[in-house]
Amino acid sequence: MKKSRLKKVMSVLFILCMVFSLVACGSEKTPSDSGKSGETSKESKPASTDGKMTDVGTPRSETLIVDILSGRIANPDLFNPYVPGSVPMDAGVHQLLHGKLWEIDTVKGEQYPDLAATMPELVEGKENTYTFKMKENLKWSDGEVLDAHDVAFTFNMLMDSQELAFGAVVRETVKSCQALDDLTVEIVTHKPEPKLSQKFGVTIFGNGLTVVPEHVWKDENPATFTYSDPLSSGPYTIKDRDKQGYWFLYEKREDWKNTAVGQTVGEPGPQYVLFKSFGTEEKRIMAAISNEIDILQDITPESWEILRKKNPESMAWYAGFPYADMNDPCERGIAFNCADPIYGNANVRWALALATDIKNVSLATFDGMLRVSPLQLPPTDVLMDNYHKPMVDWLKEFELEDGYKPFDDSYATEIVKILKEKGVEGLPETEQDIIDVFGVGWWKYDVDQATKILNKEGFTKKDGTWYKPDGSVWEMSILAPADFEIQSMRLAFAVADSWNKFGVKVTVVQQDAATYWNNEATANFEAGSFWPACGIMPDSSINMEHWNSKYIVPVGEQAPGNRCRWGGEANEKVTELLNELMQLPSDDPRVIDGITEICKLFVEEQPFIPMFGTSKFVPVTTHYWTGFQTAENDFEGPWWWWSQFKYYTPHLKPTGN
Amino acid sequence: MKFLKFLSSRLLTYIFVILLGMTIVFFVPRFMPSDPVESMLGQMMSKSSTMDAAAIEAMRKTLNENFGLEGTLGEQYFGYMKRVIFTQDFGPSLTMYPVPVKELIADSLPWTVCLLGISTVISWLIGNGIGLLAGIRKDKAYSKILEGIAICIYPIPYYIFALTLIMLFAYIFPVFPLSANFDVSGFTWENLKTVIWNSVLPALSLILTGTGWWVISMTTLSRNTNEEDFVAFARMKGLNERKVISRYVLPNTILPQITMLALQMGTIFNGSLITEILFNYPGLGSLIYRGILQADYNLIMGTITTSIFAVATATLVIDLLYPFIDPRVRYN
Numbered sequence: 007m008k009k010s011r012l013k014k015v016m017s018v019l020f021i022l023c024m025v026f027s028l029v030a031c032g033s034e035k036t037p038s039d040s041g042k043s044g045e046t047s048k049e050s051k052p053a054s055t056d057g058k059m060t061d062v063g064t065p066r067s068e069t070l071i072v073d074i075l076s077g078r079i080a081n082p083d084l085f086n087p088y089v090p091g092s093v094p095m096d097a098g099v100h101q102l103l104h105g106k107l108w109e110i111d112t113v114k115g116e117q118y119p120d121l122a123a124t125m126p127e128l129v130e131g132k133e134n135t136y137t138f139k140m141k142e143n144l145k146w147s148d149g150e151v152l153d154a155h156d157v158a159f160t161f162n163m164l165m166d167s168q169e170l171a172f173g174a175v176v177r178e179t180v181k182s183c184q185a186l187d188d189l190t191v192e193i194v195t196h197k198p199e200p201k202l203s204q205k206f207g208v209t210i211f212g213n214g215l216t217v218v219p220e221h222v223w224k225d226e227n228p229a230t231f232t233y234s235d236p237l238s239s240g241p242y243t244i245k246d247r248d249k250q251g252y253w254f255l256y257e258k259r260e261d262w263k264n265t266a267v268g269q270t271v272g273e274p275g276p277q278y279v280l281f282k283s284f285g286t287e288e289k290r291i292m293a294a295i296s297n298e299i300d301i302l303q304d305i306t307p308e309s310w311e312i313l314r315k316k317n318p319e320s321m322a323w324y325a326g327f328p329y330a331d332m333n334d335p336c337e338r339g340i341a342f343n344c345a346d347p348i349y350g351n352a353n354v355r356w357a358l359a360l361a362t363d364i365k366n367v368s369l370a371t372f373d374g375m376l377r378v379s380p381l382q383l384p385p386t387d388v389l390m391d392n393y394h395k396p397m398v399d400w401l402k403e404f405e406l407e408d409g410y411k412p413f414d415d416s417y418a419t420e421i422v423k424i425l426k427e428k429g430v431e432g433l434p435e436t437e438q439d440i441i442d443v444f445g446v447g448w449w450k451y452d453v454d455q456a457t458k459i460l461n462k463e464g465f466t467k468k469d470g471t472w473y474k475p476d477g478s479v480w481e482m483s484i485l486a487p488a489d490f491e492i493q494s495m496r497l498a499f500a501v502a503d504s505w506n507k508f509g510v511k512v513t514v515v516q517q518d519a520a521t522y523w524n525n526e527a528t529a530n531f532e533a534g535s536f537w538p539a540c541g542i543m544p545d546s547s548i549n550m551e552h553w554n555s556k557y558i559v560p561v562g563e564q565a566p567g568n569r570c571r572w573g574g575e576a577n578e579k580v581t582e583l584l585n586e587l588m589q590l591p592s593d594d595p596r597v598i599d600g601i602t603e604i605c606k607l608f609v610e611e612q613p614f615i616p617m618f619g620t621s622k623f624v625p626v627t628t629h630y631w632t633g634f635q636t637a638e639n640d641f642e643g644p645w646w647w648w649s650q651f652k653y654y655t656p657h658l659k660p661t662g663n
Numbered sequence: 664m665k666f667l668k669f670l671s672s673r674l675l676t677y678i679f680v681i682l683l684g685m686t687i688v689f690f691v692p693r694f695m696p697s698d699p700v701e702s703m704l705g706q707m708m709s710k711s712s713t714m715d716a717a718a719i720e721a722m723r724k725t726l727n728e729n730f731g732l733e734g735t736l737g738e739q740y741f742g743y744m745k746r747v748i749f750t751q752d753f754g755p756s757l758t759m760y761p762v763p764v765k766e767l768i769a770d771s772l773p774w775t776v777c778l779l780g781i782s783t784v785i786s787w788l789i790g791n792g793i794g795l796l797a798g799i800r801k802d803k804a805y806s807k808i809l810e811g812i813a814i815c816i817y818p819i820p821y822y823i824f825a826l827t828l829i830m831l832f833a834y835i836f837p838v839f840p841l842s843a844n845f846d847v848s849g850f851t852w853e854n855l856k857t858v859i860w861n862s863v864l865p866a867l868s869l870i871l872t873g874t875g876w877w878v879i880s881m882t883t884l885s886r887n888t889n890e891e892d893f894v895a896f897a898r899m900k901g902l903n904e905r906k907v908i909s910r911y912v913l914p915n916t917i918l919p920q921i922t923m924l925a926l927q928m929g930t931i932f933n934g935s936l937i938t939e940i941l942f943n944y945p946g947l948g949s950l951i952y953r954g955i956l957q958a959d960y961n962l963i964m965g966t967i968t969t970s971i972f973a974v975a976t977a978t979l980v981i982d983l984l985y986p987f988i989d990p991r992v993r994y995n
Contacts, residue, residue, distance in 0.1 A: 061840060061842075061844045062844070078943070078945075078949065080756075080758070080759045080762075080767065080950075080953065081759045081762050081767075084759070084762065089760055089761060090703060090726070090729075090757070090758065090759075090760040091756060091758055091759030091760045091761070091762055168725060169725060169728075169729060170725070171722045171725050171726060173725075174721035174722045174725065175722075177721070178721075229729075229761075230761060248844065248845070249845075250845050250945040251945075252842070252843075252844070252845075252943055252945075253844070282842065283842075283943065284841065284842045284943070285842060285940060285941060285942075285943045286940060286941060288826060288829075289829065289841060289842065289941070292829070292830075292833070292834045292841055293841050293842065295834075296834065296837070296841070298841060298842075518955075518956050519702070519956060519957070520698075520699070520702035520956060520957050520958040521695070521702075521958075523701075523702050524698060524701045524702050527701060527704070528701070564701050564704060564723070
């Protein structure tokens with residue numbers, strides 16, 4: 007009797023197991039029976055070489071699969087780019103759908119016309135009036151002409167709609183905008199705007215201005231229009247999307263020749279581009295190892311090590327160490343709240359810079375795969391050539407108040423030596439290559455000099471602990487991102503370790519994005535692991551403009567710029583220079599000199615101690631696609647989340663797998 | 664009469680709990696160190712280079728107006744209570760503006776309820792079945808093995824467990840998809856199959872980890888009950904073992920488990936964040952998480968209020984049903 011009951015229980019358990027197994031086996035994917043969605047699966051598809059299909063029903067050999075940096079998209083039907091909850095631009099939207107007026111060539115550090123045919127030019131005899139031409143034969147993906155009228159409509163719509171947040175930015179700059187003819191746009195500004203193309207074109211990542219089709223938007227309320235079937239001005243259209251927001255499928259336009267990319271570079275390679283969120287980093291790496299993903303967004307060096315070893319077809323920017331691309335346009339370091347009496351003192355900031363063991367910080371942050379920067383501009387190739395390298399002699403001669411020369415140009419060779427000792431292979435050999443990879447140098451790690459400076463400022467050290475001039479223990483907190491912006495997060499801990507060893511009681515306070523940004527903007531911090539130094543073009547004045555003294559507001563208020571509240575004499579000089587630079591066109595020879603002077607003032611004051619450029623681990627797998635940009639094939643940087651992605655697509659070719 | 668008195672006191676408590684919960688949910692996010700508008704402005708400014716102070720102020724005003732955050736705290740509070748009570752309208756999501764929070768919850772809720780509801784019930788059934796067996800047959804080898812397995816599974820962190828399942832069944836033996844793909848374009852057999860197939864791993868992980876607790880608690884309960892005098896007396900009376908278990912042991916052990924089940928059914932409205940993240944499962948957990956991270960007041964209020972409502976309702980239902988399940992409990 008007992009045995010029979012046991013048998014029944016066991017049978018129930020067995021049946022349950024079988025149900026799971028059967029469901030699983032019954033659903034095992036075949037080319038025709040994949041976990042498909044939408045119409046794509048119902049249409050006949052050209053056969054791929056091995057017949058493998060993606061889970062959205064497209065041939066794998068014709069589909070480029072790209073990781074979505076923003077993860078799952080909450081509202082996959084909201085494509086209105088001017089309302090807060092719209093599908094994030096980096097889910098393929100600005101990469102493939104939206105052309106921009108002007109794009110950026112990050113290799114040359116120059117803008118070039120995208121939908122526009124020319125750069126904006128000042129009209130002679132007319133005050134603050136600029137014109138530019140649009141490319142001919144551009145079409146929206148529904149076949150309607152895309153021309154100057156669409157651009158003028160977009161500007162006027164933004165200026166007229168009080169509800170649209172970006173409208174405030176346009177109204178602040180633009181007085182009026184009109185189409186003089188089908189191809190000519192005229193913009194009248196409130197004041198001279200020699201850098202108009204930088205305000206409404208791409209310099210970094212993308213731009214808030216998206217040209218919208220007048221024939222679709224003219225009868226809609228722009229503040230409530232969902233634009234769920236967006237028209238494309240780029241080389242792809244949206245073909246399908248996951249209602250849950252995990253993926254977006256784009257298809258090459260048949261009329262790709264009527265797009266800026268088609269006209270200037272050629273036919274895009276992939277027939278389909280699938281932007282998909284794979285979830286956690288572990289899953290993304292598993293997917294990349296299995297070649298289920300072609301382009302990965304930000305991963306950690308540790309994940310890259312696993313991927314590199316497990317998938318020989320994976321590829322990062324450099325074939326060998328340091329693998330990561332180091333040309334990101336923002337650099338990382340520690341910023342100070344200069345409104346604080348302690349951190350408002352430039353000598354204190356200098357003491358902390360000299361108490362930073364930068365080599366250990368580099369090793370602790372990203373295993374030494376970082377390029378140092380002593381300047382207020384990121385160490386990209388373009389900016390290294392224009393500022394870092396030309397300023398080395400000045401940096402070597404630069405003296406602190408007491409005549410001490412803090413610059414150390416041996417960082418690159420020293421870190422290479424350390425890495426060699428650790429068994430790292432494939433390191434650069436020549437002095438020039440070493441500097442190109444690891445930077446021109448940084449500040450000496452000299453705790454004696456740091457002690458000397460602090461003693462002079464009234465700080466005292468007892469039993470290994472620093473005391474402030476008022477006699478209290480010197481405790482400091484560094485604000486850091488929690489589980490986002492990994493490099494800045496790790497950097498905060500590594501720097502805190504260095505300063506703790508020096509005797510300052512430092513704690514790292516990690517915060518979620520909303521709190522972190524709020525505290526940064528309201529100066530509710532002592533020190534923070536931020537990245538307020540960005541730049542991509544030799545004329546980076548527009549990126550430095552936020553240091554202008556006019557943006558300083560009291561602590562507690564949201565600062566429109568200058569979140570470090572850095573004021574004083576040096577900042578007045580910087581402001582003066584910035585005001586001059588903002589009135590100069592980017593190709594004016596005075597621009598480089600002016601920015602060099604600004605960099606010198608920042609070195610003297612260190613309101614933000616720049617440390618490293620950003621190292622991006624954004625690898626690709628080459629099983630299905632080839633032609634990706636690398637250090638050897640550097641037609642562009644690996645900016646998969648930027649709007650310029652569309653210009654990479656013609657370079658990508660199927661491998662035949 | 665007694666029942667009416669009992670019912671009215673329970674209903675009053677129920678309404679009070681919900682109103683109190685809604686009030687707390689309204690005020691707590693507003694005391695967070697982050698503000699949705701300032702956070703949005705901060706992020707916008709970190710991506711663009713600079714904006715004039717006047718432009719920032721104009722954007723701030725626009726966003727505050729759009730989000731319904733203008734007016735005093737009191738005005739906002741009474742407006743919110745009125746909207747929620749009379750129209751069940753939580754307003755638009757601030758981070759997914761202008762989508763109504765109600766719509767976001769309605770989209771996510773069926774997924775969460777299906778996955779967590781079914782897996783909770785299955786793990787409850789399996790766990791209590793095994794637990795009962797292990798409790799009343801404590802000396803048998805299979806009881807010890809089953810209990811041992813449950814004790815081993817229970818303390819494993821869910822994250823590790825779920826990742827192990829993914830590693831095993833989506834990567835090493837790629838039976839299930841690494842990244843789930845839920846087709847919701849219509850109710851067809853094909854779509855249903857896809858949904859079930861994609862839900863197997865998340866459900867399995869929830870069932871296996873959930874079962875552990877039910878086994879352990881049921882084993883203890885049934886073991887104790889099995890040793891009670893009235894059970895011994897029943898055996899001495901000569902009742903067969905099936906009757907002893909079904910009439911004496913099971914009714915006395917299952918009551919606390921039913922209470923726990925009801926409470927768990929209420930908490931499924933919180934979603935299961937880790938499951939959703941790991942398995943790309945669309946549910947309420949990630950909505951709540953997103954709301955908290957981005958200081959989306961309306962989304963936080965909408966999702967948490969739904970959860971409060973669900974837990975309070977589950978408790979009320981159990982309160983009202985208990986006398987039917989356990990005759991010892993009366994309406995007094």
